[in-house]
Amino acid sequence: MDARYAPKSIEKKWQDLWEREKLFEVGEDLGREKYYLLEMFPYPSGRIHMGHVRNYSIGDVVARFLMMRGYNVLHPMGWDAFGMPAENAAIKANTHPARWTYDNIDYMRSQLKKLGFSYDWSREFATCDVSYYRWEQLFFLKMYEQGLAYRRSAYVNWCHTCHTVLANEQVEGGVCWRCDQPVVQKEMDQWFFKITAYVEELLDYTYKLPGWPERVLTMQQNWIGKSYGSKILFPLASGDGRITVFTTRADTLFGATFMSLAPEHPMVEKLCRGTPQEEAVLRFVEKAKQAKRSDREAELLEKEGVFTGSCCINPVTHEKMPIYxxxxxxMAYGTGAVMAVPAHDQRDFEFAVKYGLPIKVVILPEDNASASNVEPLTAANEEDGILVNSSAFSGMTSAQGREAITAALAERGLGEETIQYRLRDWGISRQRYWGAPIPIIYCDRCGVVPVPAQDLPVVLPTDVELLPNGASPLPFYEPFAKTTCPQCNGPARRETDTMDTFVESSWYFARFACASSHEAPLDRQKVHYWLPVNQYIGGIEHAVLHLLYARFFTKVLRDMGYLGADEPFLNLLTQGMVIKDGAKMSKSKGNVVDPDEMIEAYGSDTVRLFCLFAAPPEKDLEWSDQGVEGASRFLTRIWRLAADHQEYLQAAASYRDGAGLSKPLADLHRKTHQTIKKVTEDIGDRFHFNTAIAAVMELVNQMYQVMELPSRDGPFWPVMKAAVEAMILLVAPIVPHIAEELWQALGHSESVVKAPWPKWSEEALQAEEVLIVVQVNGKLRSRIVVSAEATREQVEQAAIQDARTQDFIAGKPIKKIVVVPDKLVNIVV
RNA sequence: GCCUGGGUGGCGGAAUAGGUAGACGCAAGGGACUUAAAAUCCCUCGGAGUUCAACUCUGUACGAGUUCGAGUCUCGUCCCAGGCACCA
Known part of the structure; x- marks a missing residue:
């Protein structure tokens, strides 16, 4: 064994061995408890970055720890490989997205292997593989059959100059990313997944996922945005028709003095037609559509509106309400129409003041409900209170009023209680090339025709040429777009939109359980064995979209009979970002630390160790070159402990029993067992890898102390060997390469991966003497050492008689003594 | 505005069920070894006072409270980060 720690050679050696022996390839084993550990798979952007290293290092510790504890651990890895960056890069580099993507995957796979992660590589796939997305197309067809996939028109970002649709990421500050020209909203037919069909279950389970961080669940709840309210119909003042609104404040209905519609509201055109207002309204609507394009600025926009020329009737006051x-x-929330109550809604108030519309107070604060306040209002009162000016409902509380008014309207067929959600259906159409084709055919005679399942897959053609403006070439590529109708055999055209890449990441975790299944998307038995994922680890940035879509897909696939789980991920760990100099690493800031360079300089074990030691996983990690030096130093210390004394350690038998040790050796023996307990609990129960590492550092420091003893006779080497072995096993999940090398150096022939996790003995934790803190009136005054067997009375007496304690209690009557066993005595005088 | 988190030395962080605040590491200072450097090892390291030392006071954003005892629990205030946001 080399006297010096040389990570480069040993890391390669063990990575090769793990691969050769297929140590991390797993199958279903009913005799062992399964554990499915998953980290969010990466987008193959070109190179692994530090965020990945951190994410996957955390996962690897958990995986290896559980393997050593005897679990059957599934730990897969793959590639989230469709997406726009591939198209952009391909246009720029004059290559093909497929080429670019698969080249990146090859390089990044080699990087992950260099880091020594314990993946079952036999299950690897990329979502752009036909063998993956073909099944997604099958899911689409089944969802279409069930009405869970449907088509309707929706707005997309459109660049007139480039004559193409733009993704949100391609719109920067309201202008096109290529030509800097303004982007407008254009209505196009799009495919949607009906996630709203599962909204209640999705919401319910946010209260039944104890293994998820509270804030992620809260974010999902906010995103779903359930609110209780009423649907109220307002008949038009002239002619037939009515306007439906959603409101949470039916109690303020008597104060509704006008009506506000969204510019896109379908009734706008009809309401203004033939009125003197027509031209003004159409101009306003056009302007509003333009303004809509940069959502950010919409917030700063002043409230503006225009009278449509028509009125509706307030169903309780029967007064005319002008429609604006x-x-x-x-348009996207509620019904796109709002009953305006200026006295009790700030936006309506501002609007009413601006356009001189009536403001009618119908709610008074509960504490001075009698004082009929007639001073001019300066702002809306949005609080609940007591109803006034509301005929029979006056005097009710807001809560009573909401219920009573809605009930009264319901009797007349003009209202009902209802629930409104913020969540909308998931638009999955992307007018992009590099994605999974949507398996639909459009026939002039038969209309929308799904591709028959036996005709799948609809393969994304790879022999296309990309267009310089970034638009999808598919609509212009006749061999793909031109087809025949499966029903009438007449000429037809394919859907040339592709699916949102979030669709691929919504079910990949299930496919990992049976990646080699070629007959069906999912192998029921295998999926049943492995799912749900026990622990999912990834960045907080996916708190809402990816995690919500994956939850939705799980429920859809469950209802189709493909899997049995209600939820995909039992436990979720969201790790923090890796930052440098206080900012997220980015090329533009020039603060990027390249994993390759770090591995080259220090080895993978050091990089992994630093990532785990510098901060607890859920916090941001500040990169520190000096911290990396420190991590490297610690590994050198570990190495020397074993390397400098290899012969003695090999020859010794590990110390097991507990008696007859000198104090320093007894202390080391106890420390060894304390460390085993601490590390086991820190890794297993809390995911606090930083404190687990700190505990091993303490053990190592103490071992160095013991090495300084004048005599190494008797049980010295056995006790030392037990400590060294524990040390190696405890760090094995964190720094696996050095652990393997040292484990072998001590004479073990099998991989440390197969070594059982060490156990501590309760007996060995017991000290003969314990340190007790003595407080007087809650202030620390002294420390005493007592026998571990001392009774409560003996401890109290020892504390009272202690000379330093006496300085503070002498001559004063003792009122009370609090004793915390093995820890503290507090004397109150 | 609403909803989450969070505020502890020069820095990253620890204190798991209310019981020694600052584990472990980094940086810094001092020392040993060396011809010298690197590496390694040892010591000091929240603040103030006093001092040979021992010690005392003070200290976990701020202010109250509960308790024998509060970084930890309660109430209020301030600040920071993240999410949502013209959501009717």
Whole structure:
């Protein structure tokens, strides 16, 4: 064994051995408890970055720890390989997205292997593999059959100059990323997944996922945005028709003095037609559509509107309410129409003041409900209170009023209680090339025709040429777009949109359980064995979209009979970012630390160790070159402990029993067992790898102390060997390469991966004497050492009689003594 | 505005069920070894006072409270980060 720690050679050696022996390839084993550990798979952008290294290092510790504890651990890895960066890069580098993607995958796979992660590489796949997305197309067809996939028109970002649709990421500050020209909203037919069909279950389970961080669940709850309210119908003042609104404040209905519609509201055109307002309204609507394109600025926009020329009737006051089009009303929420109650809604208030509309107070604060306040209002009162000016409902509380008014409307067929969600259906159409084709055919005679399942897959053609403006070449590529109708055999065209890449990441975890299944998307038995994922680890940035879509897909696949789990991920760990100099690493800031360079300089074990030691996983990790030096130093210390004394350690038998040791050796023996307990609990129960590492550092420091003893006779080497072995096993999940090498150096022939996790003995934890802290009136005054067997009375007496304690209690009557066993005595005088 | 987190030395962080605040590491200072350097090892390291030392006071954003005892629990205030946000 080399006297010096040389990571480069040993890391390669063990990585090769793990691969050769297939140590991490697993199958279903009913005799052992399964554990499915998953880290969010990467987008193959070109190179692994430090965020990946941290994410996967955390996962690897957990995986290896559980393997040593005897679990059957599934720990797979793959590639989230469709997506726009491939198209952009391909245009720039004059290559093909497929080429670019698969080249990146090859390089990044080699990087992951160099880091020594314990993946079952036999299950690897990329989502751009036909053998993966073909099944996704099958899911789409089944969802289409069940009405869970449907088509409707929706707005997309459109660049007139480039004549193409733009993704949100391609719109920067309202202009096109290529030509800097303004982007407009254009209505196009799009495919949607009906996630709203599962909204209640998705919401319910956010209260039944104890293994998820509270804040992620809260974010999902906010995103779903359930609110209770009423649907109220307002008949038009002239002619037939009515306007439906959603409101949470039916109690303020008597104060509704006008109506606001979203510019896109379908009734706008009809309401203004033939009125003197027509031209003004159409101009306003056009302007609002333009303004919509940069959502950010919409917030700063002043509230504006225009009278449509028509009125509706307040169903309780029977007064006329002018109908306005207003720029702040969203078509996407509720019904796109809002009953305006200026006295009790700040936005309506501002609007009413601006356009001189009546403001009618119908709610008074509960504490001075009698004082009929007639001073002019300066702002809306949005609080609940007591109803006034509301005929029979006056005097009710807001809560009573909401219920009573809605009930009264319901009797007349003009209202009902209802629930509104913020969550909308998931638009999955992407007018992009590098994605999974949507398996639909459009026939002039038969209309929308799904591709028959036996005709799948619809293969994304790879012999296309990309267009310089970034638009998808598929609509222009006749061999793909031109086809025949499966129903009438007449000429037809394929859907040329592809699916959102979030679709691929919504079910990849299930495919990992049976990656080699070629007959069906999912092998029921295998999926049943492995799912749900026991522990999922990834960045907080996916708190809502990816995790919500994956939850939705799991429920859909469950209802189709493909899997049995209600939820995909039992436990979720969201790790923090890796930052440098206080900012997220980025090329533009020039603070990027390249994993390759770090591995080259220090070895993978050091990089892994630093990532785990510098911060607990959920916090941001500040990169520190000096910290990396420190991690490297610690590994050198570990190495020397074994290398400098290899012969003696090999020859010795590990110390097991507990008696007859000198104090320093007894202390080391106890420390060894304390460390085993601490590390086991820190890794297994808490994922606090930083404190686990700190505990091993303490053990190592103490071993160095013991090495200084004048005599190494008797049980010295056995006790030392037990400590060294424990040390190696405890760090094995964290720094596996050095652990393997040292384990072998001590004479073990099998991989440390197969060594059982060390156990501590309760007996060995017991000290003969314990240190007790003595407080007087809650202040620390002294420390005493007592026998571990001392009774409560003996400890109290020892504390009272202690000379330093006496300085503080002498001559004063003792009122009370609090004793915390093995820890502390507090004397109250 | 609403909803989450969070505020502890020069820095990263520890204190798991209310019981010694600052484990472990980094940086810094001092020393040993060396012809010298690197590496390694040892010592000091929240602040103030006093001092040969021992010791005392003080200290976990701020202010109250509960308790024998509060970084930890309660209430209020301030600040920071993240999410949502014209959501009717």
């Amino acid at each position: 089009v207003a720029n702040f009303v969203l």
